[in-house]
Amino acid sequence: MGHALHNYEGKCHQLHGHNYQLEVTIESKELDESGFVMDFGDLKKIVNTLIDEELDHHFWVYRRDPRVRALIDLGARAVGFEPTAENIVTYFATVIREALPDKITLAQIELYETSTSKAVLR
Numbered sequence: 001m002g003h004a005l006h007n008y009e010g011k012c013h014q015l016h017g018h019n020y021q022l023e024v025t026i027e028s029k030e031l032d033e034s035g036f037v038m039d040f041g042d043l044k045k046i047v048n049t050l051i052d053e054e055l056d057h058h059f060w061v062y063r064r065d066p067r068v069r070a071l072i073d074l075g076a077r078a079v080g081f082e083p084t085a086e087n088i089v090t091y092f093a094t095v096i097r098e099a100l101p102d103k104i105t106l107a108q109i110e111l112y113e114t115s116t117s118k119a120v121l122r
Helices: 039-054 067-073 084-097
Strands: 001-006 019-025 059-062 078-079 104-111 118-120
Touching: 001 039, 019 039, 039 084, 067 104, 084 104, 084 118
Parallel strands: 001 059, 059 078
Antiparallel strands: 019 104, 104 118
């Protein structure tokens, strides 16, 4: 995914991208009849749909960035927040929480921007 930061004066102000990795941890107070918190296949469907539809081969730009119109014309997606790793992981947590079955909660979500840099939301 690519992005650019509007309210930032460093290198990340420029258009650039990352090979993000997303790690999702779920929990429940009880196991289902098969002994699972949740079938990993079902969790993968939720997470992979999010990645495929919103992250992979996409470019995010803050809707208040002065470059937004030109970038939208090139296929970018305008979002209502600065697309920092912290804001992206918060957005993903919201989407995943809404998609999880009632008795399952999102315990933690980590978005790796690089192998040594990540944003964590618990």
